[in-house]
Amino acid sequence: xxxxxxxxxxxxxxxxxxxxxxxxxxxxxxxxxMGWYRQAPGKQRExxxxxxxxxRTNVADSVKGRCTISKNSTPNSMTVxxxxxxxKSEDTAVYYCNTxxxxxxxxxxxxxxxxxxx
Numbered sequence: 001x002x003x004x005x006x007x008x009x010x011x012x013x014x015x016x017x018x019x020x021x022x023x024x025x026x027x028x029x030x031x032x033x034m035g036w037y038r039q040a041p042g043k044q045r046e047x048x049x050x051x052x053x054x055x056r057t058n059v060a061d062s063v064k065g066r067c068t069i070s071k072n073s074t075p076n077s078m079t080v081x082x083x084x085x086x087x088k089s090e091d092t093a094v095y096y097c098n099t100x101x102x103x104x105x106x107x108x109x110x111x112x113x114x115x116x117x118x
Contacts, residue, residue, distance in 0.1 A: 001026050001027055002025070002027050002099055002107045003025050004097050004099065004107060004110075005022070005025075005109075006020065006022045006095075006097050006111070006112045007021050007022075007112065008020040008112065009095060009112030009113050011117060012087055012114075012115070014087060014088060014089060014116055014118045016087050017084060017085045017086075017087065018084050018087065019083050019084070020084070020095055020097075020112065021079060021082075022034065022079065022080045022109060023078070024078045024079070024107075025077045028078045030101045030102045031053065031078055031099050031100070032052060032100050032101060032102045033050055033053070033100040034051055034071060034078060034097070034099050035047060035048070035049060035051065035069075035097075036048045036049055036050070036069070036080070036082045036097060036098070037095070037096045038091075039093055039094050039096070039111075040090075040092060043093075046062075048063055048095065049068075049082055050069065050098075051069050051070070055071070063084070063091070066084060066087075067083065067085070069081065082095075087114075087116045091114060091116050092116050093114060094111040094114075095112050095114050
């Protein structure tokens with residue numbers, strides 16, 4: 001079982017920056033992929049950015065050039081950081097951390113609200 005702790009959401013003005021962090025602990029030895037997804041009101045959940053155990057990244061076109069994803073690993077934890085710059089009102093959403101294991105199982109965090117005021 002994996003425990004996910006998310007932090008870093010909040011209210012920011014348009015053009016500002018936020019850094020989201022997600023730390024996975026527990027069953028981290030077989031995590032293949034960690035990422036951040038977001039869901040705005042009335043919209044489907046979508047990928048923002050992800051990173052694999054061997055540091056391959058994938059960033060959504062909607063945030064490319066404004067967001068970077070990185071990770072830090074220890075034997076007992078894995079932390080993924082999402083740095084978001086030049087935030088726009090359309091970035092307002094609940095952001096969710098996600099892990100995918102080699103066996104295909106997946107875990108979700110509880111979500112953290114990001115609100116960008118114009």
